[in-house]
Amino acid sequence: xxxxxKIAVTSRSFSRHELLRQELLNKYSCVxxxxxxxxxxxxxxIKFLDGATKAITALExxxxxxxxxLPKLKVISKYGVGTDMIDxxxxxxxxxxxxxxxxxxxxSVSELVVSSAISMLRHVPHANRDVLNGNWKQFIGRELSSxxxxxxxxxxxxxxxxxxxxxxxxxxxxxxxxxxxxxxKEFKVKPVDISTLLKKSDVVSLHLPLDKSTKNxxxxxxxxxxxxxxxxxxxSRGGLVDEVELKSMLTRGHLSAAAFDVFGxxxxxxxxxxxxxxxxxxxxxxxxxxxxxxxxxRSAIMGLDA
Numbered sequence: 001x002x003x004x005x006k007i008a009v010t011s012r013s014f015s016r017h018e019l020l021r022q023e024l025l026n027k028y029s030c031v032x033x034x035x036x037x038x039x040x041x042x043x044x045x046i047k048f049l050d051g052a053t054k055a056i057t058a059l060e061x062x063x064x065x066x067x068x069x070l071p072k073l074k075v076i077s078k079y080g081v082g083t084d085m086i087d088x089x090x091x092x093x094x095x096x097x098x099x100x101x102x103x104x105x106x107x108s109v110s111e112l113v114v115s116s117a118i119s120m121l122r123h124v125p126h127a128n129r130d131v132l133n134g135n136w137k138q139f140i141g142r143e144l145s146s147x148x149x150x151x152x153x154x155x156x157x158x159x160x161x162x163x164x165x166x167x168x169x170x171x172x173x174x175x176x177x178x179x180x181x182x183x184x185k186e187f188k189v190k191p192v193d194i195s196t197l198l199k200k201s202d203v204v205s206l207h208l209p210l211d212k213s214t215k216n217x218x219x220x221x222x223x224x225x226x227x228x229x230x231x232x233x234x235x236s237r238g239g240l241v242d243e244v245e246l247k248s249m250l251t252r253g254h255l256s257a258a259a260f261d262v263f264g265x266x267x268x269x270x271x272x273x274x275x276x277x278x279x280x281x282x283x284x285x286x287x288x289x290x291x292x293x294x295x296x297x298r299s300a301i302m303g304l305d306a
Contacts, residue, residue, distance in 0.1 A: 077303030099303020103156025105287035150201030
């Protein structure tokens with residue numbers, strides 16, 4: 001940390017958070033916040049960051065053009081856990097350090113997944129719409145404790161979700177390119193290949209980063225392996241799922257329900273998908289608990305010292 005450091009904060013939610021603002025100002029005297037709530041990209045992002053030596057960014061795309069246009073920039077610290085919008089090769093090329101801590105929002109996301117899984121297994125959104133439309137009829141659902149839960153990705157959030165699910169007694173299947181035998185043994189988790197997981201799970205929950213190896217990982221072929229009347233949850237990254245096939249499977253009843261917090265394009269534009277009674281959509285709020293926002297903000301402040 002240097003007294004000459006100039007900090008730029010592109011994140012709108014960080015900029016609105018009074019405690020995070022004060023904690024950052026306690027460390028640095030020259031800070032530029034995104035007080036106008038601008039959605040920054042391209043040239044507007046470059047202009048905002050111009051002159052900064054360190055920056056806290058969120059969902060903004062930091063590509064080679066942006067980095068090469070900011071010769072004074074020495075550190076980028078990530079507010080949040082997703083890093084697919086950061087060109088890490090360009091950072092390395094231009095000697096820009098990257099501050100990032102994984103898993104700081106894990107409990108926020110995993111609690112929301114559990115609540116959504118229960119809601120979709122019990123048809124809560126559909127039942128709620130029916131009542132509001134003047135229909136009073138019972139929906140027969142399933143209990144989470146009797147369901148087989150398939151978790152694709154056993155990183156920070158996947159592991160935390162397993163810890164929560166263990167109290168329900170759910171049967172848990174996991175697919176990950178890495179192996180965690182001690183963890184699997186402790187929580188009685190069965191590692192399987194992705195096809196087996198899709199075929200046997202009543203609820204499938206995605207917890208992966210978005211990169212070349214995971215983009216569209218649930219394509220049409222794989223999605224049609226899913227158990228009939230199962231539930232699909234994506235509170236991870238947009239771009240992991242074929243959303244056209246998702247709509248088809250929900251419409252024809254192959255999937256009982258789905259809950260999505262993230263999309264390939266945000267906000268999503270497919271009104272037909274969004275209006276389906278068996279589809280629960282939220283506006284990218286997985287990591288937006290008060291506790292997670294504070295943890296992500298403090299982690300981003302620490303990351304400035306990378």
